Amino acid sequence: MTLLADFTDAVARYEAVIGLETHVELGTTSKMFCGCATEFGAPPNTQVCPTCLGLPGSLPVINENAILFAVRIGLALHSSIADWCRFARKNYFYPDMPKNFQISQYDEPLCVGGHLDVEVDGQTHRVGITRVHLEEDTGKSLHVGGATGRIHGATHSLVDYNRAGIPLVEIVTEPEIRSPEVARAYVVELRELMVALGVSDARMEQGSLRCDANVSLRQHGESRLGTRSETKNLNSLRSVERAVRYEISRQAARLDAGGRVVQETRHYDEGTGTTSGGRTKEESTDYRYFPEPDLTPLALSADYVAAVRYDLPELPAQRRARMAEKFGFSPLDLEQMRNGGVLDRVEETIAAGAPPAEARAWWLNDLARRAAEAGREPAELAITGPDVARVIGMVAAGTLTSALARQVVDGVLAGEGPPDEVVATRGLAVVRDESALGAAVDEAIAANPDVADKVRGGKLPAVGALVGAVMKATKGQADAQAVRALLLERLGQG
Amino acid sequence: MRELLRLPATEIAAAVAKGDLSAVEVTRVHLDRIAGVDGEVAAFLHVDAAGALAAARSIDEQRTKGEPLGPLAGVPIAIKDVLTTRGVPTTCGSRILDGWRPPYDATVVRKVRAAGLIPLGKANMDEFAMGSSTENSAFRPTRNPWDLTRIPGGSSGGSAAAVAAFEAPLALGTDTGGSIRQPAAVCGLVGAKPTYGGVSRYGLVAFSSSLDQAGPLTRTVLDAALLHEAIAGHDPLDSTSIDTPVPSLAAEVGRDVAGMRVGVVRELSGEGYQPEVEERFREAVALLGDLDAEIVEVSCPHFAYALPAYYLIAPSEASSNLARFDGMRYGLRAGDDGVASAEEVMSRTRAAGFGAEVKRRIMIGTYALSSGYYEAYYGQAQKVRTLIARDFDAAYQQVDVLVSPTTPTTAFPLGERVDDPMAMYLADLCTIPANLAGVPSMSLPCGLADGLPVGFQIMAPALADDRMYRVAGALEAELDARRGHPLLDEVPAL
Numbered sequence: 012m013t014l015l016a017d018f019t020d021a022v023a024r025y026e027a028v029i030g031l032e033t034h035v036e037l038g039t040t041s042k043m044f045c046g047c048a049t050e051f052g053a054p055p056n057t058q059v060c061p062t063c064l065g066l067p068g069s070l071p072v073i074n075e076n077a078i079l080f081a082v083r084i085g086l087a088l089h090s091s092i093a094d095w096c097r098f099a100r101k102n103y104f105y106p107d108m109p110k111n112f113q114i115s116q117y118d119e120p121l122c123v124g125g126h127l128d129v130e131v132d133g134q135t136h137r138v139g140i141t142r143v144h145l146e147e148d149t150g151k152s153l154h155v156g157g158a159t160g161r162i163h164g165a166t167h168s169l170v171d172y173n174r175a176g177i178p179l180v181e182i183v184t185e186p187e188i189r190s191p192e193v194a195r196a197y198v199v200e201l202r203e204l205m206v207a208l209g210v211s212d213a214r215m216e217q218g219s220l221r222c223d224a225n226v227s228l229r230q231h232g233e234s235r236l237g238t239r240s241e242t243k244n245l246n247s248l249r250s251v252e253r254a255v256r257y258e259i260s261r262q263a264a265r266l267d268a269g270g271r272v273v274q275e276t277r278h279y280d281e282g283t284g285t286t287s288g289g290r291t292k293e294e295s296t297d298y299r300y301f302p303e304p305d306l307t308p309l310a311l312s313a314d315y316v317a318a319v320r321y322d323l324p325e326l327p328a329q330r331r332a333r334m335a336e337k338f339g340f341s342p343l344d345l346e347q348m349r350n351g352g353v354l355d356r357v358e359e360t361i362a363a364g365a366p367p368a369e370a371r372a373w374w375l376n377d378l379a380r381r382a383a384e385a386g387r388e389p390a391e392l393a394i395t396g397p398d399v400a401r402v403i404g405m406v407a408a409g410t411l412t413s414a415l416a417r418q419v420v421d422g423v424l425a426g427e428g429p430p431d432e433v434v435a436t437r438g439l440a441v442v443r444d445e446s447a448l449g450a451a452v453d454e455a456i457a458a459n460p461d462v463a464d465k466v467r468g469g470k471l472p473a474v475g476a477l478v479g480a481v482m483k484a485t486k487g488q489a490d491a492q493a494v495r496a497l498l499l500e501r502l503g504q505g
Numbered sequence: 506m507r508e509l510l511r512l513p514a515t516e517i518a519a520a521v522a523k524g525d526l527s528a529v530e531v532t533r534v535h536l537d538r539i540a541g542v543d544g545e546v547a548a549f550l551h552v553d554a555a556g557a558l559a560a561a562r563s564i565d566e567q568r569t570k571g572e573p574l575g576p577l578a579g580v581p582i583a584i585k586d587v588l589t590t591r592g593v594p595t596t597c598g599s600r601i602l603d604g605w606r607p608p609y610d611a612t613v614v615r616k617v618r619a620a621g622l623i624p625l626g627k628a629n630m631d632e633f634a635m636g637s638s639t640e641n642s643a644f645r646p647t648r649n650p651w652d653l654t655r656i657p658g659g660s661s662g663g664s665a666a667a668v669a670a671f672e673a674p675l676a677l678g679t680d681t682g683g684s685i686r687q688p689a690a691v692c693g694l695v696g697a698k699p700t701y702g703g704v705s706r707y708g709l710v711a712f713s714s715s716l717d718q719a720g721p722l723t724r725t726v727l728d729a730a731l732l733h734e735a736i737a738g739h740d741p742l743d744s745t746s747i748d749t750p751v752p753s754l755a756a757e758v759g760r761d762v763a764g765m766r767v768g769v770v771r772e773l774s775g776e777g778y779q780p781e782v783e784e785r786f787r788e789a790v791a792l793l794g795d796l797d798a799e800i801v802e803v804s805c806p807h808f809a810y811a812l813p814a815y816y817l818i819a820p821s822e823a824s825s826n827l828a829r830f831d832g833m834r835y836g837l838r839a840g841d842d843g844v845a846s847a848e849e850v851m852s853r854t855r856a857a858g859f860g861a862e863v864k865r866r867i868m869i870g871t872y873a874l875s876s877g878y879y880e881a882y883y884g885q886a887q888k889v890r891t892l893i894a895r896d897f898d899a900a901y902q903q904v905d906v907l908v909s910p911t912t913p914t915t916a917f918p919l920g921e922r923v924d925d926p927m928a929m930y931l932a933d934l935c936t937i938p939a940n941l942a943g944v945p946s947m948s949l950p951c952g953l954a955d956g957l958p959v960g961f962q963i964m965a966p967a968l969a970d971d972r973m974y975r976v977a978g979a980l981e982a983e984l985d986a987r988r989g990h991p992l993l994d995e996v997p998a999l
Contacts, residue, residue, distance in 0.1 A: 061609050065829045067602070068589040068611055068708040072744050100825050102874070106847045111828035168847065170833075299874035301883060304714035304822055306744050 014264040021263035025228040029188035036219040043147040043178035044071030055171035063176035065109030077178035080210035085122030098303040107150035115146035117300040129196045139185035150175040195252040226258040238272040254279040338367035359396025365403040401430040455480040510671040514580045514728040521579030528561035528579035535581045542999045548667035552626035560623045578621025583673040586627040589708040598630040598642040601858025602836040611708020613736040620735040629663030634712040637932035655916040658688030665692040676722040683936025686948035690911035690960020693950040695729040701943030702747035705740030711826040713819035716940040726977045730754035758978035763797035768904030772808045779914040781954030786910045789951040805896035817886035824870030894942040911948040911960030945970040
């Protein structure tokens with residue numbers, strides 16, 4: 012049983028020092044060192060060739076797009092791009108490593124230094140970047156016959172080399188993160204940056220963005236670093252935050268008891284939210300790095316880097332600043348829209364003429380709820396920004412009530428066409444015909460004489476029941492406010 | 506029949522092109538010769554008679570249709586077993602690749618096929634090209650056709666013996682520290698190691714990636730030039746292949762050497778050199794002087810450190826290159842009893858599959874790359890490599906080519922050095938500097954010492970492979986003229 016300290020107590024007594032190493036699978040159409048496809052979910056071992064299988068005699072050739080993507084990432088993180096760098100071999104034996112070495116970068120990475128600004132509760136935290144380097148992914152082992160799916164207890168293992176050779180960038184932060192919340196926010200920000208740069212779909216659940224967290228504790232005011240643990244392969248935002256929290260509590264309890272933290276690799280269990288020990292660094296592999304002799308050094312010209320910089324898209328932080336200034340969104344609004352993944356849609360909706368506040372409200376409330384019901388992201392709904400803007404416009408013009416507007420959205424989502432078509436085919440426009448409305452009002456009064464008398468007698472709230480009856484009779488297509496006014500007028504209360 | 510077997514490749518190709526000989530006839534004669542003598546010579550590990558005859562028929566069809574044939578079309582060739590051949594066993598002289606049939610041709614194999622050459626089969630070699638006598642072959646030692654009790658050199662000993670025993674007019678070898686030139690020298694052949702990057706390494710099962718080059722083993726300088734041209738050129742599948750036009754080499758054979766400056770390397774003589782070898786070498790240098798070349802003595806002081814530097818760099822790279830042979834995907838798998846872990850099976854496979862010399866070099870290389878020793882061994886060796894390259898640069902300021910004996914001694918008896926690795930390593934004393942500097946180098950026969958061939962080495966600046974062919978062509982013509990016949994006519998009958 013692992014002893015845990017209360018988290019709040021732990022962070023009161025110790026300063027947490029957190030560094031993250033994030034692996035991002037690049038969205039290139041071919042692999043890092045060969046021409047094989049990189050499509051996710053293909054049948055096992057169908058996207059392989061002599062090079063990514065490491066067959067004898069095969070050789071690697073650098074994918075130019077992987078370099079381009081890595082340079083984009085480096086520039087977006089304010090790193091300096093090396094004008095000369097090399098790949099290196101990281102040697103270790105493992106069945107899912109086709110060559111029993113990984114082509115990576117060691118002491119000569121492509122990008123050095125930089126930072127990423129992260130906002131938590133309206134406060135900005137600058138996270139320093141140590142380095143960004145390129146490497147190839149390994150294959151994937153499937154351990155069969157055990158209870159856990161881990162190698163321990165398995166009777167045999169199957170290896171899928173489709174993933175072997177997919178380009179990865181490893182982004183390493185300085186040990187400058189101080190809380191689980193900032194750690195999580197850093198990954199959120201980084202993920203958004205990857206998507207904005209068009210270099211990765213950064214889907215943690217598919218493993219295209221995964222994180223290792225280095226956590227250590229020290230006394231407040233102490234400048235030396237404590238002994239760290241490294242928790243591997245965190246593949247959700249929740250895992251990042253929970254694993255770091257857990258490690259802080261675990262290490263605090265150890266230190267409180269006069270023990271010491273062991274430098275080791277730890278495994279995070281999503282089910283229990285706990286970490287467990289693995290390989291200790293004392294018995295860890297010597298990777299015997301040396302420059303990869305099968306590849307020539309990479310020397311990027313200043314012109315090349317300048318061209319990549321020139322072509323960089325608007326970055327998430329720049330965009331948020333622009334949206335705050337232009338549309339009047341607050342930091343909280345922006346954080347909510349970002350977390351909801353609807354910034355693009357809101358902006359499209361505004362661009363199609365909707366007022367910013369209403370665009371935001373539609374996507375964050377109504378559409379977010381529908382997406383949640385459908386188990387999808389709001390951005391994946393079958394409705395466009397201009398569709399939503401049109402609905403908002405019709406409500407503002409009084410041709411739709413908000414209840415009708417929701418029905419129109421239902422229609423669009425059901426694939427019945429754009430809003431105007433749904434309004435026409437479903438016959439959803441507000442009933443403005445005074446005589447038709449008058450007839451419905453008269454009918455409601457006639458059908459509910461008791462209620463009518465109450466209203467006549469001054470019990471105005473009772474009119475609600477009559478409004479309901481009229482709305483029902485008009486199938487919701489009347490404007491409830493107008494119906495209420497008309498009823499009161501007829502009953503001598505206007 | 507004897508006449509056909511002894512013809513140079515150019516003459517066989519000319520006869521096939523004219524229709525005087527069919528490629529099938531030429532191929533049959535060579536297959537018969539192999540059947541007749543290879544039991545004694547053991548040049549081949551695998552003879553692909555069916556594949557050879559099919560290739561020959563296709564050449565004959567092309568001729569019948571009047572399609573143009575290249576200058577070597579219809580000529581059989583032996584392929585060193587370190588080069589991958591599609592569907593044909595490729596063992597690298599090792600048990601660990603037992604049963605492996607590569608799914609692809611090495612680029613040089615593809616090129617010789619495209620040139621109309623007819624691969625006869627796979628030539629024996631020291632295991633993974635580690636050795637100078639072919640005694641490190643896991644299957645059997647090859648014998649020197651000049652004296653069957655002696656070594657044919659190595660590691661391309663099978664390739665050299667096949668050509669010297671008239672089993673094949675041409676052969677492809679590979680040269681990491683002298684593995685083409687030293688067998689050529691001790692078998693009385695022409696052998697060339699191209700400029701590093703001049704010939705693709707794709708499909709050459711790597712021993713030491715930064716040193717390996719494939720090249721020709723032939724009976725004449727012109728044959729070597731033509732085969733060299735056929736396999737040279739940029740290959741997008743090999744990042745270290747140089748993107749320059751294929752050099753014009755055959756055109757150099759027949760040019761005179763008047764006015765060329767020939768540098769005799771002072772450090773490649775003296776102690777350890779067989780006196781008769783030095784004598785034949787000096788006579789050949791004098792002949793070049795007679796042909797109005799300017800003879801200069803030059804000093805390359807760092808060549809003394811070439812051997813130790815080589816025996817750190819090559820094993821270091823080998824320790825990583827050979828990591829992939831683990832029994833997981835192809836070749837031998839040992840000790841898979843259904844209980845042993847993957848790691849244990851890897852370990853048992855490597856213990857059973859590799860020979861003693863390969864294990865020795867893997868251990869040396871692993872040690873040299875390990876943390877704490879890297880700078881002292883691998884790092885220092887790389888510095889020596891730079892100094893050797895500077896020695897070459899300085900020498901080429903004064904002279905056009907450098908010359909030396911190819912190997913300090915003639916062929917030594919089988920078994921003499923198998924238990925003394927240091928003595929074995931000395932066989933490559935003169936050839937290693939060119940590999941470390943990446944410059945081209947070749948060997949041609951310059952006479953006999955006690956009935957055994959002596960090799961004359963010519964080295965040229967990087968990308969100036971043409972210069973060495975010019976010198977070699979002139980020297981060969983003069984030597985043949987004075988002798989009255991090619992040296993190979995003196996090989997004892999088998």
